[in-house]
Amino acid sequence: MARPLTRTSSAVDPYVPTSGNNGYRVSRYELDLNYRVSTNRLEADTTITAVTTETLDRYALDLSAALKVAKVRVNGAAPARFSHKAGKLRITPRVPIPAGGQLVTEVKYAGRPRPVVNQFGTIGWEELTDGVLTANQPNGAPTWFPCNDHPSAKASYRISITTESAYAALSNGTLHSRKTHAGTTTWVYEQPEPMSTYLATVQIGSYVVQEIAPSPVRMKAAVPPALRGNFEIDFARQRRMIKLFTKLFGPYPFSSGYSVVVTEDPLEIPLEAQCLSVFGANHCDGKQHSERLIAHELAHQWFGNSVTASTWADIWLHEGFACYAEWLWSEGSDGPTAKEWARHYWDKLKRSPQDLVLADPGSKRMFDDRVYKRGALTLHALRTRIGDEAFFALLQDWTNRYRHSIATTDDFVGLAALYSRQSLADLWTDWLRSKPLPDLP
Numbered sequence: 109m110a111r112p113l114t115r116t117s118s119a120v121d122p123y124v125p126t127s128g129n130n131g132y133r134v135s136r137y138e139l140d141l142n143y144r145v146s147t148n149r150l151e152a153d154t155t156i157t158a159v160t161t162e163t164l165d166r167y168a169l170d171l172s173a174a175l176k177v178a179k180v181r182v183n184g185a186a187p188a189r190f191s192h193k194a195g196k197l198r199i200t201p202r203v204p205i206p207a208g209g210q211l212v213t214e215v216k217y218a219g220r221p222r223p224v225v226n227q228f229g230t231i232g233w234e235e236l237t238d239g240v241l242t243a244n245q246p247n248g249a250p251t252w253f254p255c256n257d258h259p260s261a262k263a264s265y266r267i268s269i270t271t272e273s274a275y276a277a278l279s280n281g282t283l284h285s286r287k288t289h290a291g292t293t294t295w296v297y298e299q300p301e302p303m304s305t306y307l308a309t310v311q312i313g314s315y316v317v318q319e320i321a322p323s324p325v326r327m328k329a330a331v332p333p334a335l336r337g338n339f340e341i342d343f344a345r346q347r348r349m350i351k352l353f354t355k356l357f358g359p360y361p362f363s364s365g366y367s368v369v370v371t372e373d374p375l376e377i378p379l380e381a382q383c384l385s386v387f388g389a390n391h392c393d394g395k396q397h398s399e400r401l402i403a404h405e406l407a408h409q410w411f412g413n414s415v416t417a418s419t420w421a422d423i424w425l426h427e428g429f430a431c432y433a434e435w436l437w438s439e440g441s442d443g444p445t446a447k448e449w450a451r452h453y454w455d456k457l458k459r460s461p462q463d464l465v466l467a468d469p470g471s472k473r474m475f476d477d478r479v480y481k482r483g484a485l486t487l488h489a490l491r492t493r494i495g496d497e498a499f500f501a502l503l504q505d506w507t508n509r510y511r512h513s514i515a516t517t518d519d520f521v522g523l524a525a526l527y528s529r530q531s532l533a534d535l536w537t538d539w540l541r542s543k544p545l546p547d548l549p
Contacts, residue, residue, distance in 0.1 A: 428483015
C-alpha cells in the first residue's frame with residue numbers, strides 16, 4: 109500500500125519560492141466573487157477541480173492572509189480541517205486522496221483584498237480611485253483567489269463577478285451572462301482555453317464597453333467616457349496590428365477575441381492578461397505616444413498567454429518576443445525597420461552592465477529591461493542567420509506546436525534547429541548563455 113505524502117509547500121520555482129504547490133494538477137477554477145467597490149469588501153466561493161499526481165493526506169493552495177477562510181470542503185465531504193498562515197492554505201482531507209484521484213476543493217472566504225508588495229512591485233488586487241484592477245504577474249493571483257500559483261499550472265476558468273450596477277466588470281474570456289438585481293449586476297465569464305493564474309483578471313470601473321469595428325478578431329474596449337475620443341486616436345491601428353500579427357505569428361489563439369481596458373487612473377506600465385490588456389489614462393492621451401506598448405501587449409496573446417514559459421527563468425520567451433513584435437509592427441507600418449531598432453538597442457545595451465544571462469536572469473532581474481531588449485536582439489540575430497522565410501515559419505510552428513501549453517528555452521532552441529541548414533550552437537551560447545553582449549550580425 110502506498111504511503112500517503114504530505115504536501116504543504118515546495119520550491120516549485122526558485123524565482124518565486126513561496127508560490128506554487130506539488131501533488132496535484134488543476135484542470136478548472138470556478139470563482140464566484142461578490143465585491144463592493146464602496147467598501148473594498150470581497151465575499152467569495154472558489155471551486156478548484158484537480159487530479160492528484162501522488163497519494164495525498166495533506167496539500168496546499170496559495171491564498172493571501174488578508175482573506176479569512178470560513179470553510180473548506182474536499183470532494184463534497186463534510187468540512188475539512190485546514191490552517192491558513194503565511195500565504196498558504198493547508199488542507200487535510202478526511203481521507204487520503206490516492207494518486208490519480210479526483211480532488212475537488214471548495215473554499216469559502218472573505219475580506220478586504222490588498223496587493224502584495226515585494227521585490228516585483230505592487231502585485232495583485234489593487235484599488236483604483238473608483239474601481240479595481242488586478243495585476244498578478246508574477247505571484248499576485250492569491251490576493252483574490254486560492255490557487256496553485258505558477259505559470260505552468262494552466263486551467264480553464266469560470267469567473268462570476270457581482271458588484272454595484274454603476275460599474276462594469278470585465279474578466280477573461282467570453283461574457284456568458286449579465287443579470288441585474290437589487291442594485292447589483294452579476295457578470296459571468298467563461299475562459300475555456302487553459303490559462304495561468306497570473307493571467308486571470310478582474311477589472312471593475314465606470315467604463316463604457318463597446319465593440320470595435322470589425323477585424324479578423326472580435327475586439328471590444330472598456331473606456332471611461334471622458335477618454336473615448338482619445339481612445340479612437342491612440343488605439344486606431346489595433347486592427348492593422350491584428351492583421352499583421354496573424355500573418356506573421358499564426359491565427360489569434362483565443363476564441364473569445366481581444367479586449368482592452370483603459371483605467372481612469374494613470375498606470376506605470378500596461379498589463380497583460382489572457383484575452384485582455386489594461387492601459388492607464390496616461391497611455392490614452394490622444395497623441396499616439398503608446399503605440400509600441402499597444403503592439404507589445406497584443407503580441408503577448410501569442411507569446412506568454414498561449415505559449416507560456418514553464419518557469420520564470422524562461423521569461424524572455426514572453427518579453428523578448430513581445431518586444432520584437434514592437435519592432436515588427438514598426439517595420440510593417442512604415443516606421444523604422446527591425447534592423448534599425450536592433451542597432452539602436454544594441455548600442456544602448458553595449459553601454460549597460462554586461463552581467464545578465466538571458467536564459468536565466470535571476471529573480472531580481474526577470475523584469476529588467478535588458479531581458480526585453482536582449483531577447484528581441486536574440487530573435488533578430490536568429491532571423492538574420494536563417495532568413496525571413498525560415499524565421500517566420502519557425503514562429504508560426506512555435507505558436508501552433510505549443511498553443512495553450514507551456515514551453516522552455518530548450519524547446520525553442522530544438523525547434524529552431526529544424527529551420528537552419530547550419531548549427532546554431534554558437535548563436536545560442538553567445539546570446540542566451542553568456543553575459544557579454546555579442547556583436548550585432
